[in-house]
Amino acid sequence: MRSREVREEALNALDISDENCRFLFNTIPMPVFVLDRRSLRILDCNESVEEAYGYRREELLQTSFLNFFEESEQQNLALELRTSSMLNHVTQITRGGRTILVNLRTSRSQYGGRSALLVTASDIISILMVKPQLIQASKMATLGEMTAGIAHELNQPLSVIKTASSFLLSRATSGETVQPELLRAMIEEIDGHVDRATGMVHHLRDFGRMSQKVLEPVWVNEVIGRVLDIFSQQLRLRQIEVVRELAPDLPTVQADSNRLEQVLINLLINARDAIEEQQEKQCALGERDRIVVRTSVVRNHVRIEVQDSGVGIAEAVKGRIFEPFFTTKRAGKGTGLGLSISYGIVQDFRGRIEMESAEHEGSNFIVYIPVSGTDHAREDSDRR
Ligand SMILES: Nc1ncnc2c1ncn2[C@@H]1O[C@H](COP(=O)(O)OP(=O)(O)O)[C@@H](O)[C@H]1O
Ligand SMILES: [Mg+2]
Incomplete structure (x- = not known):
């Protein structure tokens, strides 16, 4: 029998009020709730709950x-909790509005003479996030995907430099003089393009570095600008128009620009893939193939939207897209890590990602990140 089942069976048979059993109950490394089976009120919970959900046990008892669920989903989930033994990939809201993606296992039990429901939760995103190496691996895969676009982007300054240097070389070889103003203008041009290429290389090197996981004030529009700098060329090549609708004077958010870049690149790659899939289906380039990147401020959060005119997401898979390793793309193209990693990163910023999508119409991924210095952001640093 699996160890979790052993534990649950032990709990079923024992009275948690006994001191030894209480100790056992509290040391289970995953959140366990004891619910009244009829009302679904919390009768008891273990210490792992406090860590995962951010509430003290006393605050939760009798609630x-x-x-923990979105209001619109409460009725359905109440039914499922009572009738099925496994609820996969449900979103729960913890203290401060942070969301976690969990698998819930339920089993029937008795508690203080009442019929109870034991619920164990495993937080699948956090399990994944424990491994910084995985974040790094996904970043490397992203870099790999971007290579073609980057090579193209580097080609432009290089070809300008080549044109200028060929011109100067031919003049030097033939002994012709070059007007001092022209010479100066050309050297300035070369110098500017060398700086541009160097900037790109530095940026790539920084992006490839393992992030330090420190949160600090970040200008979202600036990060978007940097990401689009290295990304728009390859989108243009695919006839995808990028529209920026960036709110001026955005406040800073409490984040880490390196990891925020990773999130935006993941969303842009997905948007690009969705549009390409749509183009393949129509056997033509659509006229309205475009990605809109939009920013705004909503209740102490900066909202970043990445909206595409791609294939959209089928109802049947909507609940699964944030799951680690879930992909609908062919082998070699998708890793199924982009969204789950992005979800974890944004969760670390005390923010959240939402998705709106209609099949064949397109999708919109919406990221909310707390503004620096607000309660949402402070709660984050208090907890660290
Ligand atoms: N913008 C989008 N449009 C349509 N489907 C999307 C979009 N973003 C994500 N998806 C769906 O979610 C799945 C998971 O995305 P992700 O975690 O980034 O992994 P991957 O891109 O490697 O497949 C994709 O395979 C795709 O089915
Ligand atoms: Mg992806």
Whole structure:
């Protein structure tokens, strides 16, 4: 029998009020709730709950377990909790509005003479996030995907430099003089393009570095600008127009620009793939193939939207796209890590990612990140 089942069976048979059993109950490394089976109120929970959900046990006792779900989903989930033994990939809202993606296992039990429901939660995103190497591996895969676009981008300054140097060389070889103003203008041109190429190389090197996981004030529009600098060329080549609708004077958010870049690149790659898939289906380039990157401020959060006119997401898979290793792309193209890693990163910023999508119409991925210095952001640093 698997160890979790052993534990649950032990719990079923024992009275948690006993000191030894309480100790056992509390040392289970995953959140366990004891619910009243009829009302779904929380009768008891272990210490792992405090860590995962951010509430103290006393605050939760006698409150409804359904409070952890979006209001619109509460009725459905209440039914599922009572009737099925496994609920996969449900979103729960923890203290401060942070969302976690969990698998819930339920089993029937008795508690203080009442019929109870034992619920164990495993937080699948956090399990994944424990491994910084995985974030890094996904970043490397992203870099690999971007190579073609970057090579193209580097080609432009190089070809300008080549044209200028060929011209100067031919003049030097033939002994012709070059007007001092022209010479100066050309050297300035070369100098500017060398700086541009160097900037790109530095940027790539920085992006490839392992992030330090420190949160600091970040200008979102600036990060978007940097990402689009290295990305728009390859989108243009695919006839995809990028529209920037960036709110001026955005406040800074409490984040890490390196990891925020990773999130934006993941969303842009997905948008690009979705549009390409749509183009393949129509056997033509669409006229309205475009990605809109939009920023705004909403209730102490900066909202970043990456909206595409791609294939959209089928209803049947909507609930699974943030799951690690879930991909609908062919082998070699998708790793299924982009969204789950992005979800984890944004969660680390105390923010959240939402998705709106209609099949054949396109998708919009919306990221909310707390503005620096607000309660949402402060709660984050208090907890660290
Ligand atoms: N913008 C989008 N449009 C349509 N489908 C999307 C979009 N973004 C993500 N998806 C779906 O979510 C899945 C998971 O995305 P992701 O985690 O980035 O992995 P990958 O891109 O490697 O498949 C994709 O395979 C795709 O089915
Ligand atoms: Mg992806």
